[in-house]
Amino acid sequence: MNNPAMTKEALLALSPDALDALERKIAGKYMHRVPWGAVAWALSNLMVWLSLWPLVLFDYLSIWVAFPIAVLNVALSYLPSHEAQHSIIAREGHPLRWLNELVGHLSVIPFAQPYRVLKNTHMEHHAHSNHPELDPDYAVHAKDDWAFLKNSILRRQPAGPAQKAYGDAMARIGKSHMLIDALLFNLVFIGVLFTMAWTGHAIEAALLWWLPRHIAQTYIQYYLSWAPHHPGVRQERYGQTRSFKSKVGNLLSMGMQYHIVHHLYPRIPLSSTPAAFHELKPILEIRGCDVGGWAETP
Amino acid sequence: MQIFNFVKVLFSPIVFGLGFIGPLSAEIITALEIALPIGTPLYWGLLIGGLLGLMAQVRGSWIWVKPS
Numbered sequence: 003m004n005n006p007a008m009t010k011e012a013l014l015a016l017s018p019d020a021l022d023a024l025e026r027k028i029a030g031k032y033m034h035r036v037p038w039g040a041v042a043w044a045l046s047n048l049m050v051w052l053s054l055w056p057l058v059l060f061d062y063l064s065i066w067v068a069f070p071i072a073v074l075n076v077a078l079s080y081l082p083s084h085e086a087q088h089s090i091i092a093r094e095g096h097p098l099r100w101l102n103e104l105v106g107h108l109s110v111i112p113f114a115q116p117y118r119v120l121k122n123t124h125m126e127h128h129a130h131s132n133h134p135e136l137d138p139d140y141a142v143h144a145k146d147d148w149a150f151l152k153n154s155i156l157r158r159q160p161a162g163p164a165q166k167a168y169g170d171a172m173a174r175i176g177k178s179h180m181l182i183d184a185l186l187f188n189l190v191f192i193g194v195l196f197t198m199a200w201t202g203h204a205i206e207a208a209l210l211w212w213l214p215r216h217i218a219q220t221y222i223q224y225y226l227s228w229a230p231h232h233p234g235v236r237q238e239r240y241g242q243t244r245s246f247k248s249k250v251g252n253l254l255s256m257g258m259q260y261h262i263v264h265h266l267y268p269r270i271p272l273s274s275t276p277a278a279f280h281e282l283k284p285i286l287e288i289r290g291c292d293v294g295g296w297a298e299t300p
Numbered sequence: 301m302q303i304f305n306f307v308k309v310l311f312s313p314i315v316f317g318l319g320f321i322g323p324l325s326a327e328i329i330t331a332l333e334i335a336l337p338i339g340t341p342l343y344w345g346l347l348i349g350g351l352l353g354l355m356a357q358v359r360g361s362w363i364w365v366k367p368s
Contacts (some may be wrong), residue, residue: 086337161360162367188311198318204324205331212320 044082247295317353
C-alpha cells in the first residue's frame with residue numbers, strides 16, 4: 003500500500019459518501035476500455051477449435067493431440083462471451099456494438115450454449131447472487147471441492163436439475179421464447195454427434211466435442227461459480243463474492259481470483275480485474291469483503 | 301404438442317444411447333480389438349448404448365447414482 007491516502011486509518015476517517023466516491027473513482031479508471039484481447043481470444047479460439055475437425059478427419063493431426071486442445075478450446079470459449087454479456091466490448095449505441103454481439107454469439111459455439119440464454123440468466127445471477135430461489139447458479143454450491151465435483155456430475159444427469167434453473171429464470175423474466183436458442187443449439191449438438199457417430203467418426207466426435215464439453219463445464223462451473231461464491235451464504239453487495247488465492251495461479255483459475263471486482267463493477271474487463279482489485283483492496287477490506295489469501299492482516 | 305413430444309423423445313437418454321453411445325462403443329471395441337464371442341462390434345455397441353440409455357431413462361442417471 004504505497005498511497006498514504008489509502009491507509010486503513012485514512013480510509014476510516016472518510017465519510018461514507020467520500021468512501022463511495024473514492025471507490026467509484028478507482029473502479030472508473032479501469033472501465034470504458036475495449037478489451038481487444040478478449041475479441042482476439044474469442045475469434046482465434048473458435049478458429050482453432052473449428053480447424054481441429056478437418057485436421058483430424060483428414061489425418062493431418064492425431065485425435066490424441068487434438069483432444070487436449072479441444073478441451074482447452076471449449077474451456078476458453080465462455081469468458082469472451084461473458085465480456086459481451088456485460089457489454090464490456092461495446093455497450094448499446096456504441097459503433098462497435100455489433101462486435102460485442104458477434105463475440106457473444108460466436109465464442110460460445112464450442113460450449114454449445116446460446117448467448118442470449120447465458121446473458122439473461124447471468125444477469126439474474128448478478129441481481130440475485132446466492133439467493134436460493136432466484137440465483138440460477140445457486141445449485142452449484144457445495145461444502146467443498148469433492149462435494150462440488152459430485153454435485154456437478156449428478157446435476158447434469160437426465161433427472162438432475164441443471165437446466166431447470168435456467169428455464170425457470172427465463173420464464174420468471176418473461177423471456178421463455180429465447181429458450182428456442184437452447185433447443186436449436188442442442189439440436190445441432192446432437193445432430194453433429196449422431197451424424198459423426200453413424201458415419202464412422204464417433205471417437206472423433208466424442209473427443210473433439212462431447213467429452214471436452216463435459217470437462218469444460220465442470221471446470222467453468224468450479225472456477226466461475228463455485229470458487230468465487232463459496233460458501234454462498236451472503237447476499238449483500240460486498241459479501242456475495244470473495245477473492246481467493248488459487249493454487250494453480252490466475253491464468254488456470256481463469257482470472258476468477260478477483261471475481262469480487264467483477265460483481266462490484268461488472269463493466270471492468272477481465273484483464274483489468276487484478277489491477278483494480280489490488281487498488282481497491284484497502285477499501286474492500288473496510289467494507290467487510292472476504293479478500294481471502296490477499297488479506298494483509300489475519 | 302406433437303412437436304413437444306417429438307423433441308422430448310429426440311433428447312431422451314435412450315435415443316442418445318442408441319444414436320451416439322452405441323456407435324461410439326462399437327468403435328472402441330474395434331479400436332481395442334476386443335474378441336467378441338458372437339455378433340459384430342455394432343451389435344454389441346448398440347446393446348451397450350441401448351442398455352445404458354434404458355438405465356438413464358428409467359433411473360434418470362447415466363451413472364446409476366440418482367441426483368438428489
